[in-house]
Amino acid sequence: MTGWRSARVILVWVAIALAIGVPVALAATSEQLAWRGPVYILAGFAGIVALGLVLVQPLLTGGYLPPLSAYRGRRAHHWIGGALVLAVLVHVAGLWITSPPDMIDALTYTSPTPFSPFGVTAMWAIFIVALLASLRRRLELRPRTWRFIHMPLAIVIVAGSVVHCLLIEGTMETISKAVLCVLVVAATAKVMMDLQVWRKRRTLREESGARQ
Structure with missing residues (x-):
């Protein structure tokens, strides 16, 4: 049993590494990099890393990354969130340095590119x-209030990030990019369904205990 658990832990982390690492590695072989400056390349890869972190966040929330305990998972979720913010800042700052007018258009929702908004x-x-x-x-903020605020924003983050990524025709390889996006959506949907079921079960137990 212990051997199976150890193998499961290894398989889970290998799958996560491949899901994020393969798109990054394939993007590094893109011919488009030859016409890009170092700052633009850094900004682009920061965006890819950010999408990978968006995949990790719901997995930490749902406790799907063994052998992390619930407490360590929450702590890791907090720190990965900070890393996600940093990756986004590098992504945006790099694009701003390379093309301020384009970034102004994007930030003011006036960009002609469909992926910007x-x-x-x-x-x-x-x-x-x-x-x-x-x-x-x-x-x-109580846990219930925090979930009420956090969940809709998480949906916006996932949906916006995935559509943004899919619409960009850049250095990322098409199939690996699509697989990563599907995994991000699937992981988020899985966690939200599980948390909803868990809350319903807890409510039923509380109501049953109150009646007794």
């Missing part, structure tokens, strides 16, 4: 979640 909306949602998380104790 989705990325910008996801960015603001990430920043809002990070800000509220840092102020959660000061604002005295």
Whole structure:
């Protein structure tokens, strides 16, 4: 049994590494990099890493990454959230340095490119979640209130990030990009369904205990 658990842990982490690492590795072989400057390349890969972190976040929330305990999973979720904010900042700052007018158009939702509004909306949602998380104790947000705020914003982050990525025809390889996006959506949907079922079961137990 112990051997199976160890193998399962290894398989889970290998799958995560492949899901994120393969798109990054294939993007590194793109011919388009030959015409890009170092700052633009850094910004692009920061965006790919950010999408990979968006995959990890729901897996940590749902406790799907053994052998992390629930407490360590929550702590890791917090730190990965900080890394996600940093990756987004590098992505945006790099693009700003390489082309300020394009970034102004994107941030003001006037860009002619169809992928820009989705990325910008996801960015603001990430920043809002990070800000509220840092102020959660000061604002005295209860767990139920926090979930009520966090879940819709998480949906915006996932949907915006995935659509943004799929619409961009850049250095990322098509199939690996699509697989990563599908995994991000699937992981988020799985976690939300499981948390919903868990809350319903807890409510039923509380109601049953109250009747007794």
